[in-house]
Amino acid sequence: MKIGVLTGGGDCPGLNAVIRAVVRRSIANNHQVIGIKKGWKGVLEKDFMELNLDTTSGILHRGGTILGSSRTNVYKSEDGEKRAIENLKAMGVDALVAIGGEDTLGVANKLHKAGVNVVGVPKTIDNDLNATDYTFGFDTAVNVATEALDRIHTTADSHSRVMVVEVMGRHAGWIALHSGIAGGADVILIPEKPFVIDEVCDIINKRASRGKNFSIVCVAEGAKLKADENEQKDGSFVLSSLKKDSFGHVMLGGIGNVLAEEIEKRTGFETRSTVLGHIQRGGSPTAFDRVLGTRFGIFAAELVQKGEYGKMAALKGNKIIAVSLQDAVGKLKTVDDELYSVAEAFFG
Numbered sequence: 001m002k003i004g005v006l007t008g009g010g011d012c013p014g015l016n017a018v019i020r021a022v023v024r025r026s027i028a029n030n031h032q033v034i035g036i037k038k039g040w041k042g043v044l045e046k047d048f049m050e051l052n053l054d055t056t057s058g059i060l061h062r063g064g065t066i067l068g069s070s071r072t073n074v075y076k077s078e079d080g081e082k083r084a085i086e087n088l089k090a091m092g093v094d095a096l097v098a099i100g101g102e103d104t105l106g107v108a109n110k111l112h113k114a115g116v117n118v119v120g121v122p123k124t125i126d127n128d129l130n131a132t133d134y135t136f137g138f139d140t141a142v143n144v145a146t147e148a149l150d151r152i153h154t155t156a157d158s159h160s161r162v163m164v165v166e167v168m169g170r171h172a173g174w175i176a177l178h179s180g181i182a183g184g185a186d187v188i189l190i191p192e193k194p195f196v197i198d199e200v201c202d203i204i205n206k207r208a209s210r211g212k213n214f215s216i217v218c219v220a221e222g223a224k225l226k227a228d229e230n231e232q233k234d235g236s237f238v239l240s241s242l243k244k245d246s247f248g249h250v251m252l253g254g255i256g257n258v259l260a261e262e263i264e265k266r267t268g269f270e271t272r273s274t275v276l277g278h279i280q281r282g283g284s285p286t287a288f289d290r291v292l293g294t295r296f297g298i299f300a301a302e303l304v305q306k307g308e309y310g311k312m313a314a315l316k317g318n319k320i321i322a323v324s325l326q327d328a329v330g331k332l333k334t335v336d337d338e339l340y341s342v343a344e345a346f347f348g
């Protein structure tokens with residue numbers, strides 16, 4: 001059988017570990033593997049490369065994806081579904097392993113319903129994919145953001161400043177929450193918990209009143225003001241750009257700068273902001289993400305071997321299990337109150 005592998009959406013540390021594992025196990029199962037380039041774009045353009053032990057050697061520790069990625073949505077392109085099915089046939093693909101987040105796997109799920117043999121692997125630094133405890137890439141992003149917070153601490157302390165650190169997280173605040181707890185942030189703002197600027201300033205003032213000359217605010221890019229405070233009708237605080245990708249997502253980034261200005265104005269404390277951006281997505285995966293990606297890849301190859309299509313490899317506790325693609329893409333996994341309350345114990 002010929003197995004196709006693709007990586008779609010934002011890139012993520014650990015993608016190459018998954019590709020390598022799918023190839024290793026599939027070749028051991030006597031199958032041929034091709035890598036479809038740039039996610040669904042490669043399916044629409046029949047753009048692929050051979051994947052074998054040579055082409056996947058030495059990639060385990062490398063960030064990004066050797067296949068390239070894109071945010072191309074098959075269903076936004078004319079006759080997309082029909083063309084995708086025809087092209088997969090033309091490339092000789094009998095089964096497809098789609099490695100991606102909600103958008104990529106949403107397309108995989110639709111194609112599966114249209115008759116394509118697909119299995120999924122959960123990828124996103126945001127960790128917001130449903131039906132799995134963790135996605136690979138998240139641990140690396142949290143470690144990068146935590147190291148940044150540690151570094152921000154020393155300069156904040158030296159200059160007696162408030163430092164606002166903006167991290168990724170469009171719909172869910174997992175990176176902000178985990179790195180904020182690990183990096184000792186004094187306030188953590190996430191999309192799930194709309195905030196009031198004066199309450200943020202109160203926390204900073206409270207710290208100052210007990211002699212703390214600096215504060216660290218960790219804010220997810222998708223954090224929102226409470227409705228009555230909101231000056232923008234769409235519920236978002238500040239959008240640096242109104243450009244949208246082919247899944248309709250507005251490109252975010254900018255809340256940190258605006259919040260920093262507002263904090264300085266309202267508290268009088270000198271405030272700076274740092275936007276971590278794509279630094280969180282680039283570079284080498286942590287050991288945890290290499291292991292998780294490898295386990296997901298081996299499991300996905302076994303799902304193909306058993307003909308269990310329409311499923312996704314997922315982490316539940318310590319075990320890798322199969323869940324339906326439908327469950328994975330039905331809704332996003334957002335931060336729960338219990339974890340947020342752990343962080344709140346250290347606010348102020």
Ligand code: F6P
Pocket residue numbers: 010011124125126168169170221245251252281
């Ligand atoms: O990978 C997911 C994500 O990191 C989001 O948190 C972020 O909004 C988005 O990617 C930005 O990606 P890009 O700039 O590549 O469109």
